[in-house]
Amino acid sequence: MSASTAKPASTAKPGARRPRRLTKRQQQRLVRGVLYVVFVAGLVGLVLLADWETTRRNFFNVELARTMFPEVLTIAARNTILYTFLAFSFGLTFGLLLALMRLSSIAPYRWLATIYIETFRGLPALLTIFLVGIGIPIAFGTRWPTLVTITLGLGIVAAAYMAETIRAGIEGVPKGQMEAARSLGMSYTRAMISIIIPQGFRIIIPPLTNELGLLIKDTSLLFVIGTTPATKELLKFGRDLLNINANATPLIVVGVVYLMITVPLTQLVRVLERRNARSR
């Protein structure tokens, strides 16, 4: 503890080993120091220079935020989740069908599935939503129930993406699994259902969860098909309030709600990926 025991080692040969240049370690420490200084300076600058009152009024207006509750949760967030769920279920089911078609030994099935997948992955999602929500009703003079329109508008594209993910999962199952199943007398279909697809899905749970996250954000495109107060999803809900109040606070609130949904999901993906990696 005393100074006499702490010093001697470093001062044993004064000057003799004094390096002329910085060691690699010292260099690194210097760079880190500079980066910290820049960060703190930026923060101080922001605090001093920003117009905090204007910012608070336009982005963090508590009174305005308060008026958004509970509807932002009971209507907007609920709809976002409902639409995501519907589109995901449709995409998963139809995507599985497309994946099986792509793997089929019957060539026309393969072509059909390939054309579908390439088409809807190649088009902007917005175009498909326009097509389903506006194009088809105009052409045939029929209007589907809103939920059907929404499910198809988002699900048609989701199915195309998920089909490729599912196909990769199925192809990721070792060939020996199908052979073992067939050698026990199972038909191709039975082997697919009991042996291959369950294993394929295990492989693709992380990418599928990712696609779920993308889908949540894609529900924000649904505004183009027109909504009633009861069918607004999060972004439309926030945008309308933005326009009415000429204030950005609703966007911040809606953004926070989005994050409350998507961040746990990305964390979940991380957990699943780690678990998958361990079970190999």
Added chain:
Amino acid sequence: MTTDGSQTQVPAIEVRDLRKSFGELEVLKGFDFHVNEGEVVCVIGPSGSGKSTLLRCVNRLEEPTSGQILIEGEDITDVDADVDALRSRIGMVFQSFNLFPHLSVLRNLTIAQRRVRRRSKAEAHEVARSNLERVGLLDKIDAYPSHLSGGQQQRVAIARALSMDPDMMLFDEPTSALDPELVGEVLAVMRDLATEGMTMMVVTHEMGFAQEVGDRVVFMDDGAVVEEGPPEQVLGDPQHERTRRFLKMVR
């Protein structure tokens, strides 16, 4: 284990002039071969000589290019043959075990019984238990394949095949993927099976097993039978230069 002399009997497996090509590559070049009921035939030969292809043709995991395969007298190369029903009568054991990793040992053994044989849950469980006991792994009934050693996995794979009550068993180098110290336990199970009278076609590099358990040994090379006969003859006093060279290599 050879059945003594009932001349009217049809072979369990009969292969006539079997040819199989993958594109330009002809792998089986007119193969003639048979296994009698209750017989254990060991197939030996260099790597790439077509042993796996031959075995896989027998239960039509590969489509033969030409020739005939008769299982208990029934032509299975016929387009109308019920391949699924045929396969359920032929047990197959793979070099890489191929257990279903997402299912417990019990479910590995019951799934085909339930889905293919349409057995009741109780019956399937009963059969599974007795076959696990047979391979000495009843205590692993609830384990998952990834928690078993290679030798244990292969014994479960044998029990899985046996649970379908097959008329015959095909083995494709069942011990080649195993650590040396685990080979014995798998061979012991196969030896028991042979003793119980199972019809077996075994592709193997275990010359000791072929010598001891085999009723007949077939040496094949380059897609055709080079020589066959009792193990003492083929392994002990080979007539062909290629057989001698091969045996010198594996010993």
